Amino acid sequence: MGAIFRYTLRQNMQAIWQWGGGLGALGLMLMLIVTDMDVITGYADLLDAMPEEMLGFFGLSSTEMITSPDGFIAFGFFAYALMILGVYAVAVGLDVVANEEDAGVLDVLLSLPVSRTRMIVQRIAAYVVITALLVVFSFGGLLVGSVLSDMEYNMGRLFIGTLNIIPGTLVMIALTVFFSVLFRRRKTALSVSAAIIIFSYFINFLAESASNAVLDMVNRFSLFAYYDSQRVVREGLVWGDVAILLVVAALLFGASAWLFNRRDVGL
Amino acid sequence: MAVIQTHDLTKAYNVRGKPPFVALQSLDMAVEQGEIFGYLGPNGAGKTTTIRLLLDLIRPTAGTAQVMGYDVNADSLEMRRLVGFLPGELNLWRNLTAAQTVDYVAHVRGGDVPAQKRHAREIGERLNFDFSKRIREYSTGNKRKLGLVLAMMHKPPLLILDEPTTGLDPLLQHTFNAMMREVRDEGRTVFLSSHMLAEVQAICDRVGIIRDGDMKAIERVDALTEAKxxxxxxxxxxxxxxxxxxxxxxxxxxxxxxxxxxxxxxxxxxxxxxxxxxxxxxxxxxxxxPSLEEIFLTYYGNDEPESADPVTAEQKARR
Incomplete structure (x- = not known):
């Protein structure tokens, strides 16, 4: 890989420790506060008392799933991890093109003998590696938690659950890259990407909460519909969902590169 | 062979609710090898637009441009290998030191990286530049020095410099002039935009005068000052x-x-x-x-020559 890939990787090593560490700490904290099964069943009872629609808000169709240690982590950690990484994804997506274009730095970089496609591909490749590393690094928190906890966890399943965060995060990064290339303005790209991610989350929540043909149809366009962390922890990776998310991410990255190649750079 | 050759080069920007803003209109220009070509014009005249078209940062609405014999769009990469560029508004990676910036640019550019870095040090010494600070700590003048280093460190056959001496003190302007003459003496070419008429008069062989996206005249500097x-x-x-x-x-x-x-x-x-x-x-x-300034004013009527606060045609279009 080229100089831009290496530079991007070097400049963002901190993100691995910060985001991965933060996410890992959340997992570790959850494992430490859950000292025995009574805590989990108590929590499940509390959720059971809620209207069925509210369970959807927590990403649950029933409370049965969370009555196991792994299910509880799937509910308390993985269900929110993707939303938390949405913030990271938007920040990173802006870094691929928008930040430097907005600051005028891209003029210097693109006056060098590097094609726009090469630039964007190297940056995206670097952020794919960084995202994978930080997600895997966050698993360290769960690993430490499992050692310190008295509960029995299926760490293989939890590792797969951790890996399952990557495709959805890549879609959010790709979405932000695409909008930053399309709109050319950092703030517009930021607003639109954030709005779509939040909208996508709530569509999924509503569709999970209420059975409605229109919502079910719209939910197909929500990336969260293809991120079923509880099922992954229970049954392993859902390859169909993973494939859909990776294809969408690849299409968005490709469209971004294509568009970036055809438009003016800078103000 | 002309080092820069444009034919009917036109750039128009779409402005919402208004007719397109023509930043550059049918530019025909040839810059020859081994000359220092000055590109003069007031704010928003189209100088930066021309430079950005030549570097393939923006795409023409009509017309063609060739740099070093390469089409600037179709053969952009080959063309950019042979060019050193200093933008008018220089923005760099704020968290890097100047030394890291030189290293990064050299690696992205490719070729003989150690030679580029060695030459960067030599230019830096001539400009009395300290490479150890972070970009955000440099004054405007020092950033310009670094910009010159980055543009010149690979000894390109063509230098495209947008307002190169803005922020440089008079002593360094003198050094800059000497460096440009050396570049010319080596058979290399310099294309520079400037609002400093004295600078153009001092170092340029020919000058193109542009206003409202229209090239008003291309003349030898000595012919321009003596004959009109x-x-x-x-x-x-x-x-x-x-x-x-x-x-x-x-x-x-x-x-x-x-x-x-x-x-x-x-x-x-x-x-x-x-x-x-x-x-x-x-x-x-x-x-x-007449002084070049008086000649300049004859092309522009009562308009003031360009101030030190450049407004690009693109920015003008957006307004």
């Missing part, structure tokens, strides 16, 4: 009346300096003037070549 018109001071023994020059071919802008002296502008041959004053006793007749 002269300022004439005419002192007569008798009372001077401006009317005595009425209808004289080439005479304009006549003013009465004092009761015996007239000042005016004379374009073209002197003979009609000499015939018109042949009946008078001429005490003194002086002619003075």
């Amino acid at each position: 018109f002269h300022w004439v001071t005419l002192q007569l023994r008798e009372q001077a009346e401006p009317q005595i020059l009425d209808g004289v071919a080439g005479v304009s802008d006549v003013s009465l300096h004092n009761s015996h002296t007239l000042r005016f502008r004379l374009t073209g041959e002197h003979d009609p003037l000499l015939r018109a004053i042949s009946d008078y006793y001429v005490v003194r007749l002086e002619t003075r070549e």
Whole structure:
């Protein structure tokens, strides 16, 4: 890989420790506060008392799933991890093109003998590696938690659950890259990407909460519909969902590169 | 072979609710190898637009441009290998040191990285530049120095410099002029935009004058300053009346300096003037070549030459 890939990787090593560490700490904290099964069943009872629609808000169709240690982590950690990484994804997506274009730095970089496609591909490749590393690094928190906890966890399943965060995060990064290339303005790209991610989350929540043909149809366009962390922890990776998310991410990255190649750079 | 060759190069921006804003109109220009070409124009004239088109940062609405024999769009990569560029508004990676920036640029550019870094150090020494600080800690002048280092460190055959001496102190401007002459003496080419007329007059071989996206003239600097018109001071023994020059071919802008002296502008041959004053006793007749600034103003009417706060045509279009 080229100089831009290496530079991007070097400049963002901190993100691995910060985001991965933060996410890992959340997992570790959850494992430490859950000292025995009574805590989990108590929590499940509390959720059971809620209207069925509210369970959807927590990403649950029933409370049965969370009555196991792994299910509880799937509910308390993985269900929110993707939303938390949405913030990271938007920040990173802006870094691929928008930040430097907005600051005028891209003029210097693109006056060098590097094609726009090469630039964007190297940056995206670097952020794919960084995202994978930080997600895997966050698993360290769960690993430490499992050692310190008295509960029995299926760490293989939890590792797969951790890996399952990557495709959805890549879609959010790709979405932000695409909008930053399309709109050319950092703030517009930021607003639109954030709005779509939040909208996508709530569509999924509503569709999970209420059975409605229109919502079910719209939910197909929500990336969260293809991120079923509880099922992954229970049954392993859902390859169909993973494939859909990776294809969408690849299409968005490709469209971004294509568009970036055809438009003016800078103000 | 022309190092830069444009034909009918046009750039228009779509402005919502308004007709397209034409930032550059049918530019035909040829810059030859081994010359320093000055590109003059007021704010928003289209200078930066031209430079950005030449570097393939923006795409033309019509026309073509070739740099070093390469089409700037189709053969962009090959072209950019041979160019060193300093933007008018230089922005760099704020968290890197100058040394890290040089290293990064050298690696992205490729080729002989150690040689580029060695040459960067040499240029830095001449410009009295300290590479150890982070970009955000440098003054505007020091950033310009680094910009020059980055543009020149690979010894490109063509330098494209947008307002290169903005922020440099007079001593460093002198060094810069010397460096540009050295580049020319090595057979390399410099294309620079500038609002500093004295600078253009001092180092450029030819100058292109652009306004409202339209190239008004391309001339050799010496031809531009000597041939177009002269300022004439005419002192007569008798009372001077401006009317005595009425209808004289080439005479304009006549003013009465004092009761015996007239000042005016004379374009073209002197003979009609000499015939018109042949009946008078001429005490003194002086002619003075106009400064480049005066020539500049003849192209722009009463507009001020460009200030140090450049507004790009793109920004103008967005307004």
